[in-house]
Amino acid sequence: METTPHLHAATxxxxxxxxxxxxxxxxxxxxxxxxxxxxxxxxxxxxxxLGYDRTLLRETKFSALHAGQVPALIVFSQAxxxxxxxxxxxxxxxxxxxxxxxxxxxxxxxxxxxxALILLTMSDLEQRRxxxxxxxxxxHMRGGLAAWQRxxxxxxxxxxxxxxxxxxxxxxxxxxxAEGKTTFVNPAAERMLGxxxxxxxxxxxxxxVHHSHHDGSHYPDEDCPIYAAFRDGAIHNVDGEVFWxxxxxxxxxxxxxxxxxxxxxxVGAVIVFRDVSHRREADEKLHAALAEVDRLRERLELxxxxxxxxxxxxxxxxxxxxxxxxxxxxxxxxxxVAPTTAAVMITxxxxxxxxxxxxxxxxxxxxRDRPLIRVNCAAIPRELFESxxxxxxxxxxxxxxxxxxxxxxxxxxxxxxxxxxGEIPLELQGKLLRVLQEGNFERVGEERTRTVDVRVIxxxxxxxxxxxxxxxxxxxxxxxxxxxPVESVPLRDRREDIxxxxxxxxxxxxxxxxxxxxxxxGDARRLxxxxxxxxxxxxxxxxxxxxxxxxxxxLRIDLPDNVGAHSPASAxxxxxxxxxxxxxxxxxxxxxxxNILAALAASNGKVFGAGGAAAMLDLKPxxxxxxxxxxxxxxxxxxxxxxxxxx
Numbered sequence: 016m017e018t019t020p021h022l023h024a025a026t027x028x029x030x031x032x033x034x035x036x037x038x039x040x041x042x043x044x045x046x047x048x049x050x051x052x053x054x055x056x057x058x059x060x061x062x063x064x065l066g067y068d069r070t071l072l073r074e075t076k077f078s079a080l081h082a083g084q085v086p087a088l089i090v091f092s093q094a095x096x097x098x099x100x101x102x103x104x105x106x107x108x109x110x111x112x113x114x115x116x117x118x119x120x121x122x123x124x125x126x127x128x129x130x131a132l133i134l135l136t137m138s139d140l141e142q143r144r145x146x147x148x149x150x151x152x153x154x155h156m157r158g159g160l161a162a163w164q165r166x167x168x169x170x171x172x173x174x175x176x177x178x179x180x181x182x183x184x185x186x187x188x189x190x191x192x193a194e195g196k197t198t199f200v201n202p203a204a205e206r207m208l209g210x211x212x213x214x215x216x217x218x219x220x221x222x223x224v225h226h227s228h229h230d231g232s233h234y235p236d237e238d239c240p241i242y243a244a245f246r247d248g249a250i251h252n253v254d255g256e257v258f259w260x261x262x263x264x265x266x267x268x269x270x271x272x273x274x275x276x277x278x279x280x281x282v283g284a285v286i287v288f289r290d291v292s293h294r295r296e297a298d299e300k301l302h303a304a305l306a307e308v309d310r311l312r313e314r315l316e317l318x319x320x321x322x323x324x325x326x327x328x329x330x331x332x333x334x335x336x337x338x339x340x341x342x343x344x345x346x347x348x349x350x351x352v353a354p355t356t357a358a359v360m361i362t363x364x365x366x367x368x369x370x371x372x373x374x375x376x377x378x379x380x381x382x383r384d385r386p387l388i389r390v391n392c393a394a395i396p397r398e399l400f401e402s403x404x405x406x407x408x409x410x411x412x413x414x415x416x417x418x419x420x421x422x423x424x425x426x427x428x429x430x431x432x433x434x435x436x437g438e439i440p441l442e443l444q445g446k447l448l449r450v451l452q453e454g455n456f457e458r459v460g461e462e463r464t465r466t467v468d469v470r471v472i473x474x475x476x477x478x479x480x481x482x483x484x485x486x487x488x489x490x491x492x493x494x495x496x497x498x499x500p501v502e503s504v505p506l507r508d509r510r511e512d513i514x515x516x517x518x519x520x521x522x523x524x525x526x527x528x529x530x531x532x533x534x535x536x537g538d539a540r541r542l543x544x545x546x547x548x549x550x551x552x553x554x555x556x557x558x559x560x561x562x563x564x565x566x567x568x569x570l571r572i573d574l575p576d577n578v579g580a581h582s583p584a585s586a587x588x589x590x591x592x593x594x595x596x597x598x599x600x601x602x603x604x605x606x607x608x609x610n611i612l613a614a615l616a617a618s619n620g621k622v623f624g625a626g627g628a629a630a631m632l633d634l635k636p637x638x639x640x641x642x643x644x645x646x647x648x649x650x651x652x653x654x655x656x657x658x659x660x661x662x
Contacts, residue, residue, distance in 0.1 A: 066111030080108040095122035192283040209261035337512035341504040353379035363503030365626035366552035369474040385429030393435040411460025436473040524562035549617020575613035
């Protein structure tokens with residue numbers, strides 16, 4: 016073809032004829048400008064083959080149809096320009112539906128206005144093969160062969176004429192006739208499936224290699240896309256199914272089922288498949304890794320939020336301070352139990368430093384690189400215990416707007432400190448026991464069972480043995496938690512540690528107040544004579560108050576009036592008194608006021624509940640509230656203790 020439409024000046028009649036000729040070419044044809052990568056024109060056959068309308072093709076870069084094949088496209092274009100004409104079947108453009116097309120390109124160079132254009136003719140290799148098969152079948156029909164012999168020869172011809180390709184192909188290839196019986200099998204299919212060609216040819220192949228889904232459920236013939244090609248005559252591309260090997264193991268495959276036609280009638284199909292097990296395994300590992308990343312990200316966010324909360328609560332450095340024999344015994348117990356995974360039960364009065372002991376055990380254990388998660392069981396509303404411990408999924412209850420992991424999952428690999436464990440509701444204690452024994456739990460609203468590895472340290476100021484006898488605490492849970500008991504000794508039983516603790520608090524307050532405060536020997540002796548019903552927490556509050564009230568570097572230690580009431584010296588003085596002290600009504604009122612203030616200070620401002628002022632004074636909360644109102648005492652705002660020996 017020497018000329019193309021719109022290439023040079025011509026009479027109107029010649030131009031119309033050339034345009035008409037270009038439009039009515041049977042073969043799909045494009046006119047290209049290789050320098051600008053433009054499609055100058057396309058005939059209707061090319062538009063049908065590529066799936067684009069003519070206007071869109073003219074606006075599309077030719078290289079855009081060959082994603083990832085630009086180097087091969089350049090080589091082909093240069094060969095056409097150098098040789099004047101060239102052909103290739105190495106380029107596979109994409110249809111508008113993104114499907115790859117197997118085409119043969121024939122290009123010829125067309126000079127025009129000082130430019131070198133390319134006239135490109137495209138041949139569909141699949142259509143060419145079909146025409147050849149149909150022509151061969153017609154030849155056999157003319158020779159007088161029966162219909163079944165003609166169909167058989169179609170597959171024989173396919174196998175014979177493509178023998179080299181079938182043997183060299185890395186993909187598995189086999190043919191089936193319209194009855195689903197195997198007509199040929201290539202060596203790659205034999206290797207991948209473990210069946211020989213002799214074992215498969217002439218037999219229905221679906222019941223042999225395609226009988227079940229991966230989960231073992233039956234795969235009916237009528238649902239098979241390979242057999243569907245017989246009904247609809249369409250090419251079926253399938254990914255995510257399994258073929259079954261001779262040894263019974265599955266192989267993940269992707270395959271294409273292409274129908275074979277004889278004189279317009281589908282007589283069978285050719286199936287090309289490849290083993291994608293490694294790719295699928297890699298995809299599954301990637302999805303699992305991404306899910307793990309999401310899980311760890313969520314956990315890290317919650318851990319950071321938890322640690323930020325801990326930083327707000329605990330601002331002073333932690334450390335067990337003391338030289339008494341009681342403290343040395345506690346340190347020996349910590350050293351013994353820390354390397355193990357045994358559950359620990361820390362008992363003792365409120366304010367004696369139970370949480371500090373728990374932290375010392377955790378930091379001396381092999382779990383020190385994972386977090387110590389603290390749960391204050393006394394501060395959790397009854398209806399939220401299960402969600403707080405085990406987490407919940409979105410929509411599990413009103414207000415559950417998103418998934419949330421619980422404290423057990425947050426402490427996975429680390430330590431969970433259950434403070435005030437005696438406050439856990441009886442109905443939840445069974446679920447807690449299951450986690451401790453089996454390491455399994457379910458989030459609220461979810462059926463999936465999760466596994467955790469958590470070391471539990473519990474603390475309480477209650478007598479749990481009595482709680483068990485009264486039916487308020489499960490006996491089996493008590494024994495499960497009380498594997499290694501540790502007692503947190505009250506401050507009155509280790510008076511020699513009081514000056515060390517007081518000096519520690521005083522240094523902290525001096526730094527905060529930017530003053531140089533010192534504890535005198537007289538101050539230390541006075542502090543040691545007091546019984547400290549609020550323990551270390553009360554001592555911290557007294558020192559803080561003394562630092563605030565100090566003048567000229569001199570502390571003003573303000574202790575309740577019952578200072579030394581239980582000391583030996585005080586007891587001897589009481590025995591020697593002939594007459595008991597008599598107080599006036601005003602003195603009794605002042606004494607009661609001071610006593611309540613001392614209880615509020617010792618309880619850190621907490622009036623009700625375990626460890627509150629009412630419990631310390633052995634009064635009903637309503638009675639204490641009435642007396643405070645009568646004495647003009649307003650409940651102070653509770654503030655977290657700064658010292659590390661609090662629980």
